Structures are given as C-alpha cells and as structure tokens.
Amino acid sequence: MAILSIEHVSKRFGSFTALDDVSLQVEQGEAVAIIGSSGSGKSTLLRCVNNLERVSAGRIVIDGDVLVDTVKGTAKYPPEKEVRRICTKTGMVFQHFNLFPHLTCLENITVAPLRILKRDKAAVLAEAMELLDVVGLRNKADNYPAQLSGGQKQRIAIARALAMNPQIMLFDEPTSALDPETTNEVIVTIQKLVARAVTMLIVTHDMRFARDSASRVLFMDEGKILEENTPEKLFECPESPRLRAFLQSIH
Incomplete structure (x- = not known):
C-alpha cells in the first residue's frame, strides 16, 4: 500500500x-x-x-489514515485533533528553515517529540544526537540558529523533521535560499536519506539534484501533473512539448 495516496485533488483560491x-x-x-x-x-x-492548505476537492490518505475525502462534492476533514495526529506522519522542511531562534540546535530538534509526542527525554536526546550525526552537525548541538550558515540551518531543519519519525518527508524547495556551496551540503544530506530509503516528496528547482537523487520525477504545469517518469527518461526523452520547452528554458 502507498504511504501517500493523492486522488483527484483540486485546490482553488477564489477563481x-x-x-x-x-x-x-x-x-x-x-x-x-x-x-x-x-x-x-x-x-x-x-x-x-501537510494540511497547511485545505483542498477544495479530492482525497488524501497518509499511511492508511484518511486526511480528507470528498462526499457529495464537499471536501470533508476529520476532527482537528485527528487531523493533527495524521499530520504527525509527515515531516516538513521549508525553504526558509523556520527554526526557533531562541532555542539551540538540540532544543529545536527535541522540542516537538517532547511536547507533542510526550516521549521520554533521555531517549529523545539520544536520538537527536544521532540525527545531528546524520546531518553532520553534532558539534553544533549547543549553537543557536543565528550562529549557523544557511546550509547548516537547513540541515538542522531536516534533523528536526526526522525527529518526529515521520512516514514521509516533505521538502519545499530546500535549496532555493542557499548559495551553491551550501546547496551541496543539503543535497549530500538528502542523498544520505535516499540511501537510507527514507520516503520523500521533494519540490525542487535544482534539476541536477532531481536527476541524481530521485527515483521518480513529476513535471507540473498549471496545476496538473503533465508527465512523470524515471529521471533518465524524463530528462532525456521528454514527451510533452511543455516539458521540452521548460527543460530548454533552464539550460
């Protein structure tokens, strides 16, 4: 069974x-x-x-739990407490990090497992240090976000999302706010997650990253998925004129 199932989803903002x-x-x-x-x-x-926007129509199922379904033309969500529970199965990494500036790196990683999941503090701290190893920043545990580079902030944000043990990681343009050197730091970290078979849905403008790291690539245009394929086939043999034009425009 798919970890994430999106069926006939539409989202309208006014007209x-x-x-x-x-x-x-x-x-x-x-x-x-x-x-x-x-x-x-x-x-x-x-x-x-991730329920940061509510759909206008369609169905979303995350790890067997129905986040939203459409009944008689109306999108129906479960009670808010259930929505929050379902959304803990996703981990979101944003373009601009969204770290808590008043907390250390270690505190940023541990705050949600402690407060939301009510987990044992010793276990959470041990796992957080392991995650800092994964993203290569154990030596920054006691630093504050203001003391980090952009790439380091994003790697802490990845560790923070992983700390909730999500079923699927969601990345929204994780490298678009970074310079080329720090972009590579984040790409290497995400490639480590690929090697660990972490399930990920990654919105990216970095075609090299999509080509080298993804198992499948989707091309969206005007709110639709126009084409999907393996990276090799999608980039080397694009089928739709719109995708061919898009790829030519970025070279």
Missing part, C-alpha cells in the same frame, strides 16, 4: 485553480521529485498534504 484534479501515489522508500515553473502548483500540493 484561480492552483491544483486541477491531481492524483499521485508515493510508495515506501521512494524519493519523488516535483519540478515545474513557479506557480505550477508544486508547493501548494505539498501544503495540502
């Missing part, structure tokens, strides 16, 4: 349709990259999965 009948299945261990022009619906799709 503007941001998502238009989008369907997608993500299997356990897949790293799925979403590419496309600005305004194509990529980030809106992620935000609907």
Whole structure:
C-alpha cells in the first residue's frame, strides 16, 4: 500500500485553480521529485498534504489514515485533533528553515517529540544526537540558529523533521535560499536519506539534484501533473512539448 495516496485533488483560491484534479501515489522508500515553473502548483500540493492548505476537492490518505475525502462534492476533514495526529506522519522542511531562534540546535530538534509526542527525554536526546550525526552537525548541538550558515540551518531543519519519525518527508524547495556551496551540503544530506530509503516528496528547482537523487520525477504545469517518469527518461526523452520547452528554458 502507498504511504501517500493523492486522488483527484483540486485546490482553488477564489477563481484561480492552483491544483486541477491531481492524483499521485508515493510508495515506501521512494524519493519523488516535483519540478515545474513557479506557480505550477508544486508547493501548494505539498501544503495540502501537510494540511497547511485545505483542498477544495479530492482525497488524501497518509499511511492508511484518511486526511480528507470528498462526499457529495464537499471536501470533508476529520476532527482537528485527528487531523493533527495524521499530520504527525509527515515531516516538513521549508525553504526558509523556520527554526526557533531562541532555542539551540538540540532544543529545536527535541522540542516537538517532547511536547507533542510526550516521549521520554533521555531517549529523545539520544536520538537527536544521532540525527545531528546524520546531518553532520553534532558539534553544533549547543549553537543557536543565528550562529549557523544557511546550509547548516537547513540541515538542522531536516534533523528536526526526522525527529518526529515521520512516514514521509516533505521538502519545499530546500535549496532555493542557499548559495551553491551550501546547496551541496543539503543535497549530500538528502542523498544520505535516499540511501537510507527514507520516503520523500521533494519540490525542487535544482534539476541536477532531481536527476541524481530521485527515483521518480513529476513535471507540473498549471496545476496538473503533465508527465512523470524515471529521471533518465524524463530528462532525456521528454514527451510533452511543455516539458521540452521548460527543460530548454533552464539550460
């Protein structure tokens, strides 16, 4: 069974349709990259999965739990407490890090497992140190975000999301606010997660990263998934004229 199932999802903002009948299945261990022009619906799709936006129609199932379903033309969500529980199965990494500036790196990673999951403090601290090892920043445990580079902040944000033991990680343009050197730090970290078979849905503008790291790539345009394939086939043999034009525009 798919970890994430998106069925016929639409999202409207007034008269503007941001998502238009989008369907997608993500299997356990897949790293799925979403590419496309600005305004194509990529980030809106992620935000609907994480309940930062509510769909206008469609169905989303996360690890067997129904986040939203459409009944008689109306999108229905479960009670808010249940929505929050379901959303703990996702880990979100944002473009601009969103770390708590008044907390150390270690505290940023441990605050949600301690406060939301009510887990044992000793176990949470031990796992947080392991996650700092994964992202290569154990020596920054007691530093504050203001003392970090952009790439280091993003790697702490990845560790923070992983600390909730999510079923699927959601990345929204994780390298777009970074310079080339720090971008590579974050890409190497995400590639480590790929090697560990962490399930990921990654919105990215970095075609090299999508080509080298994803198991599958989707191309979105005007709120629709126009094409999906392995990275090799999608980049080397694009089928739709719109994808061919997009790839030519970024070279």
